Amino acid sequence: MADFVSQFRENRTALVGAAVILLLVLVAIFAPQLAPHNPIKASLDERLTGPSEKYPLGTDHLGRCVLSRLLYGARISLAVGVVVVGVAAAVGVALGIISGFYGGVLDEIIMRLVDAMLAFPSIFLALAIAGTLGPGLGNVMIAIIVVEWTRYARVIRGSILSVKENYYVEAARALGASDFYVVTRHILPNAIAPIIVVATLGMAPVILAATSLSFLGLGVQPPTPEWGMMLNDGRLFMRRAPHLTTFPGVAIMITILAFNLLGDGLRDALDPRARTEKELR
Amino acid sequence: MTLLGVRNLRVHFPTEEGLVKAVNTVDLEMKGREKLGLIGETGCGKTVLGMCIMRLLQPNTEVAGEIWYKGRDLLRLSEGEMRKVRGREIAMILQNPATSLNPVLRVGEQIAEAIRLHQGLDKRTAWARAVEELEAVKIASAEERAKEYPHQFSGGMQERAMIAMGLACDPALIIADEPTKGLDVKIKMQVVRLLKEVVREKAMLFITHDLGAAAEICDRIAVMYAGEIVECAETSEIFRNPLHPYTQGFLNSLPSRGLKPIPGVSPSLIDIPSGCRFHQRCDCATEICEEEHSEMVEVKEGHFVRCFLFGEKDA
């Protein structure tokens, strides 16, 4: 564990990622305090103005403050990310444990299901589901969860399979009773690390999918601010107000980048092979 | 008639943990057609020595000294000139044939490309020669085998293919790195016998920790410990009259002599012990052994030892 922490600390880019995420979380929590204006208050005579003293990042097509909307939008993106990853991980881990531990027919069925889900390009499937369910943030989240659970199922199943080999040697001797309990004792601690890595790296595709679907008009409905939706709104006014197509995109990119950096760093710190590659320098 | 002369060779690797002093002041001489065995435990630097002669070490390695081959110092050659030496004049049979053969190229091709390169033959002729080489190392149905891929060969066959690859361009010196490692006893014997036959007209540096195999083939044996040569003599002399305590210990650890291991572990090549490198594990160690480093001394004709029991201090 100490080894992991020192490895992690040495990876500066991962620390930058962690710092940015922390910043985003704080921004999201304190959005009401930080935002200079009401994000949904329209001011029609101040439409489409560029960055100014009153509106640091300008206004949108309804005269709303872009900065304020970005700050409140952080709440949505981060919340969606956490909820979707959380639920997808829970579902995926549960199914993966069943699959890996019990093996046999259950394993076959679940793995075939995973394969079938992966036969669809993910955004397409999420789009179809969210589109059919109808507009609304909840529906978008459900759609993405349906698409995302598979990666967690696979990771934990892999962990279980690799520990199962070792475990049976011990099991042959002592226990036999309470094996589920012992297995969860041995397996979950081993599996926590890769799950955390996959979850961190998994935030990126979730945020990407959520903002993409919002961009297409699904998800949150106006006037709630959401980064993807803001980009879509800004599309019509590209010539007049290019700032509307810039700032929300920057926000999305920084968020995704931060999670990627953090995830990469976590993975490097936890994967011994990646470590030796650095040492060969 | 010295074919290969290694003088004062020093090889150091800078790593994150420190400077690895893999080879320190090694002097070696080989005549044409001589078979010299280089014996030592894993990690004593013998493979590094072999790779250094071929100049196959990483670019950031510190190398000092001279390696004379047919009148030229190999360490001073340009990379282009050295490439002409590799494979053609000096060939190395690397360890681990399973991983030293390219899995996506046919075995025949891996031999033929060396032939095409050094002997300028066209594709068809080179391929035919490659098949001949496989026959020479006693691989049955060489024609079909040449078209196969390494994973289709057994361990012994892979080793033989490596030997064929080394011999293909008729080099004057062969460096064989652990050719019997990992093979089971019967196969080992076959490989050793084969080697003996095919290198008859050549010089060979036989790197191994298998004394038995070395005894079969080699005229002389040099014993290496912690990056330096500690004893060197004719094969029969080494067995009959080992002088250095390490050599004696090594011999005693053979199954035929009682399997008595040498106490302790081989030293880290980063923190080399002071004085004589073996003194911490040596029964005969005295005060001077801890402080001073001994020179190589010729105790009898052709029999050299580096030990204070016989010699004097390093100048």
Next chain:
Amino acid sequence: MLNYILKRIILLAPILLLVSLITFSILYIIPGDPAETILTGPGGAADPKAVEEFRVKMGLDRPLHIQYLKWLNNVLHGNFGYSYMTEQPVLDPILPAFRATLKLAVASMILSLLISIPVGIISAIKQYSLIDNLSMTGALLGVSMPNFWQGLLLILLFAVYLGWFPVAGYGENGDFEHLVLPAITLGTSSAAITTRLMRSSMLETIRQDYIQAARAKGLSERVVIGKHALKNALIPVVTVAGLNFGYLLDGSVVVETIFAWPGIGKLMVGSIYMRDYPMIQGCILFVALVYVAVNLVVDILYTFLDPRIRYETKAKAK
């Protein structure tokens, strides 16, 4: 090896079945009654009689499993259903739309490979050099940049400000100047991923023993890298090609929308706005089938590339 291929194809059957089930069930997650939802126009609730007629016409009144079997039977006969809007077969617009997407995907893939393979190789050979650091940073940014934003920025810069390319559209059957910006958008996103992969695969390959063995034979560095290393290093890249195609399909959804490129992504988005559920269903089924087919082809291709799979290991004594 034929065995291997046949095995793969047979294994697909249960997956395809599940795929069909999933696709079918999408229609049934519609909140409320599908017929009512469709027919509820801006004027208010739909006329119950019209709703009932519609239900019968579309077969929505039968029990679920019958509907599934009927639907599956239709699909196997090439009938992917009828659009609620146009009442024409759903496949009619899908095929030409897919052709357009394919054009875009191929162009993007070519661009992606042209960038990622050389850059990945060079980054690996000159690890930690300036080129390596730049390309890895670029790749990281590329992976983190949402492609719809990238598309918008490209339009902003090259179409709106510089006027070099049209803002959107298909032009004369997908001509070059309309293809450029969307292809760059998709291609660079894909390249970001492939470059990283090419680099790590190459790095791993160069460290193998057989590379040293090749050098020991006196081969020039160019041959060592170009022949010995490359052939091995490309294998994982080809394996990922299938996934890459899926990524391109995914990307096509937003990119086609932004650039008004009449591909299947845009068709799907359009049918969502129109609540044309059979069309949604048809699109997703079609895309899934194509994706499965592409992956199968890549799998087979992979067996050709890696002789270890092609010829099962024979353990021969001696």
